[in-house]
Amino acid sequence: MREIVLDTETTGVEPNNGDRIVEIGCVELVNHCPSGRTYHVYINPERSMPVEAFNVHGLSEAFLSDKPVFSAVAQEFAEFIADARLVIHNAAFDVGFINMEFARLGMPPIEPAYVVDSLSMARRKHPGASNSLDALCSRYGIDNSRRTKHGALLDSEILAEVYIELIGGKQASLGLGVEAAAGRGGLAAVAVEKPQRERPLAPRLDEAALKAHEAFILGSLKTPLWKGYLGITDEAAQ
Numbered sequence: 724m725r726e727i728v729l730d731t732e733t734t735g736v737e738p739n740n741g742d743r744i745v746e747i748g749c750v751e752l753v754n755h756c757p758s759g760r761t762y763h764v765y766i767n768p769e770r771s772m773p774v775e776a777f778n779v780h781g782l783s784e785a786f787l788s789d790k791p792v793f794s795a796v797a798q799e800f801a802e803f804i805a806d807a808r809l810v811i812h813n814a815a816f817d818v819g820f821i822n823m824e825f826a827r828l829g830m831p832p833i834e835p836a837y838v839v840d841s842l843s844m845a846r847r848k849h850p851g852a853s854n855s856l857d858a859l860c861s862r863y864g865i866d867n868s869r870r871t872k873h874g875a876l877l878d879s880e881i882l883a884e885v886y887i888e889l890i891g892g893k894q895a896s897l898g899l900g901v902e903a904a905a906g907r908g909g910l911a912a913v914a915v916e917k918p919q920r921e922r923p924l925a926p927r928l929d930e931a932a933l934k935a936h937e938a939f940i941l942g943s944l945k946t947p948l949w950k951g952y953l954g955i956t957d958e959a960a961q
Contacts, residue, residue, distance in 0.1 A: 726839075727807040728886060730878040731817045732780040734768050738823035743768035744793060745782050748875030749803060750883045752810075755890065757883060762803045763876040765790040771834040780873045793824045801830065809833065810886050812856055814840035818897075841882060844889050856882060863888040 728750045735742035749762040765782065767790045772783060811817045822832040845854035852858070856878065860867040865884045869877060928936075 724754055726755070727804050727808045728752060728808055728810045728879045728883040729804070729817060730811070730875045730882065732782060732873060732875050733820055734770060734776050734777075736771055736816070738820045741770065742820070743770060744820050744824055745772075745776075745787055746780065746875040747796075747800060748877070748879040750876075750879045751807070752883060752886075755887060761876065761879075762800065764796050764800070766796065767792050767862055794828055797828055801825075804833075808837055808839055810839045810841055810882065812840070812882050812885075813842045814838045824956045836879060841886050841889060845885075848889060854931065856885065860887075 724784055730748050731744050732741055732746035744766055745768050746765050747762070749760075751760040751906050752760045765787060767787050769792060772787070777783060809818075818833050818835075818838060842854060845859055849862070852862075857867060857870070859865075860881060863885060865881065865888070867881050870881065
């Protein structure tokens with residue numbers, strides 16, 4: 724199963740009143756394990772940066788001035804998240820901005836069926852408690868010391884760790900195989916292809932050692948039980 728943990732940074736909180744996306748960060752999970760693939764881009768919002776937003780993420784107009792506009796990255800971003808379930812903290816916010824940007828370009832929106840809101844999950848699991856990303860890091864012992872300001876890719880990496888804890892932790896399933904885990908609704912194991920040696924290792928026992936061991940077993944022990952498994956009778960051993 725492919726999932727994308729996603730976060731955005733913006734110029735404000737009102738996508739329908741002129742605020743725009745300035746950063747997108749994504750982390751790919753396969754069967755709830757990081758695959759190593761990420762997507763990260765800064766975006767020129769083609770407008771000014773309010774001081775309130777700058778204080779949150781530290782992205783200035785000057786820094787973003789030479790970055791691509793959303794229309795230049797929209798297709799590659801859409802392809803990266805295609806056919807994946809999206810894991811987003813406070814999903815309505817980020818999806819609202821992404822769908823606004825897609826609508827400006829005539830692109831199809833993200834469907835709610837493909838979105839998992841980790842904030843809603845946390846509120847169900849920890850009712851009445853603070854469920855901000857920082858609070859969840861503290862609760863689950865996740866290091867967020869690098870998070871001095873909001874950053875889309877860093878927040879996605881941290882959220883990926885939080886999400887694994889929310890769904891039961893790294894050992895949510897004790898199944899020994901992909902089929903066993905999937906059949907119980909647990910976390911499916913990731914199949915790892917083991918490389919084969921170009922040539923087998925040489926045996927460590929030579930012929931003399933093997934014959935000496937055989938002689939010890941057949942001659943020194945009194946009627947060993949496993950003679951019968953080998954089809955060796957006492958007469959044949961003599």
